[in-house]
Amino acid sequence: MSAIEIPANLLPPPVRHTAMGPVARVGGGGRPPPRVSFEFGPPKTAEAEETLWQAIRRLEPLNPEFVSVTYGAGGSTRERTHRTVVRMLQETSLTPAAHLTCVEACCDDVDAVIRDYWEAGIRHIVALRGDPPGKIGGVYTPRADGYANATELTAGIRAIAPFEISVSAYPQLHPEHASLDQEVEVLKAKIDVGATRAITQFFFDIDSYLRFMDRVRGAGIEIPVCAGIMPVTNFAGLKRMAKPCGIPLPDWLCNLFEGLDADPDTRRLVAASVAIEMCARLEEEGFHDFHFYTLNRVEGADLVYAICRVLGVREATP
Numbered sequence: 200m201s202a203i204e205i206p207a208n209l210l211p212p213p214v215r216h217t218a219m220g221p222v223a224r225v226g227g228g229g230r231p232p233p234r235v236s237f238e239f240g241p242p243k244t245a246e247a248e249e250t251l252w253q254a255i256r257r258l259e260p261l262n263p264e265f266v267s268v269t270y271g272a273g274g275s276t277r278e279r280t281h282r283t284v285v286r287m288l289q290e291t292s293l294t295p296a297a298h299l300t301c302v303e304a305c306c307d308d309v310d311a312v313i314r315d316y317w318e319a320g321i322r323h324i325v326a327l328r329g330d331p332p333g334k335i336g337g338v339y340t341p342r343a344d345g346y347a348n349a350t351e352l353t354a355g356i357r358a359i360a361p362f363e364i365s366v367s368a369y370p371q372l373h374p375e376h377a378s379l380d381q382e383v384e385v386l387k388a389k390i391d392v393g394a395t396r397a398i399t400q401f402f403f404d405i406d407s408y409l410r411f412m413d414r415v416r417g418a419g420i421e422i423p424v425c426a427g428i429m430p431v432t433n434f435a436g437l438k439r440m441a442k443p444c445g446i447p448l449p450d451w452l453c454n455l456f457e458g459l460d461a462d463p464d465t466r467r468l469v470a471a472s473v474a475i476e477m478c479a480r481l482e483e484e485g486f487h488d489f490h491f492y493t494l495n496r497v498e499g500a501d502l503v504y505a506i507c508r509v510l511g512v513r514e515a516t517p
């Protein structure tokens with residue numbers, strides 16, 4: 200019987216394993232575990248808050264570098280984001296980072312949020328412009344009395360207090376950008392006014408991250424650039440999320456999840472193996488900072504927990 204040929208575009212990209220695979224390397228490979236961080240969203244209801252806190256408690260023992268909480272454009276989650284990061288600070292061992300957007304707000308209001316964070320003991324802000332109201336990719340018109348973009352916001356934060364400031368980066372380009380050069384220029388501008396770390400949009404095409412990082416390092420940018428990793432719990436949802444953000448989903452990924460819409464258990468196994476392979480390949484290329492998008496779900500946190508275990512991240516010993 201002749202072997203069935205699978206077209207190359209339906210196969211995951213080859214992982215260049217070292218003598219030891221990612222699992223074997225753990226505990227015996229001598230390489231320190233990667234640095235991980237986790238992203239959550241502020242809960243909308245009491246029930247969602249309960250779920251979020253289960254997810255946070257699940258991941259807390261992994262001792263991440265930081266955990267971040269998103270912020271609704273236009274300040275729609277101002278109180279909820281604040282409440283969540285402050286509770287993290289007061290009730291957990293975690294280092295919280297508060298996302299902050301400047302779209303649809305005047306500088307005075309944004310500055311007040313920044314000062315509130317500092318007074319509450321928060322020392323890390325993820326500074327973002329945000330998307331215009333309506334839909335992602337819509338035309339953005341800055342307010343005359345507001346910060347026009349994340350560069351201006353970063354400078355504004357820096358002028359108020361010595362926060363750690365993370366900013367976004369887009370290995371596969373922000374929808375408003377036409378080239379990698381432009382992408383790197385904007386990142387550099389944000390760093391020049393005070394950003395200390397970048398976190399990327401999620402991606403599945405490792406080569407585009409590597410190409411992006413070549414340009415970033417070539418431009419003399421040395422700050423950590425955490426690779427945004429999205430473990431796929433719900434592929435249909437991922438497709439809806441990725442499209443407006445201009446994030447291509449490779450054929451091999453679609454092929455892996457095809458026919459699994461009603462099979463969450465297999466989806467989770469596949470999702471874990473994709474994320475582990477991605478991180479293993481990135482580690483082999485010399486990148487060790489991973490930012491996991493948890494989407495607040497307990498299953499998502501279980502998945503991230505398992506992925507981190509395989510990568511060698513262990514519970515902190517007291």
Ligand SMILES: Cc1cc2nc3c(=O)[nH]c(=O)nc-3n(C[C@H](O)[C@H](O)[C@H](O)COP(=O)(O)OP(=O)(O)OC[C@H]3O[C@@H](n4cnc5c(N)ncnc54)[C@H](O)[C@@H]3O)c2cc1C
Pocket residue numbers: 268269270271272298299300325326327328329330331347348349350351366367368373375376385388389398399400401427
């Ligand atoms: C890690 C991460 C976390 C996110 N968290 C949130 C969140 O919590 N809430 C939310 O609403 N959205 C969030 N987003 C989405 C983000 O708000 C959108 O992608 C938005 O469209 C762009 O925001 P930004 O900070 O990346 O933009 P910016 O980096 O400010 O870029 C936006 C536009 O401004 C231009 N620009 C920026 N700086 C300059 C400059 N110095 N000179 C000239 N032009 C400039 C850019 O070219 C671009 O056209 C997140 C994205 C990422 C990657």
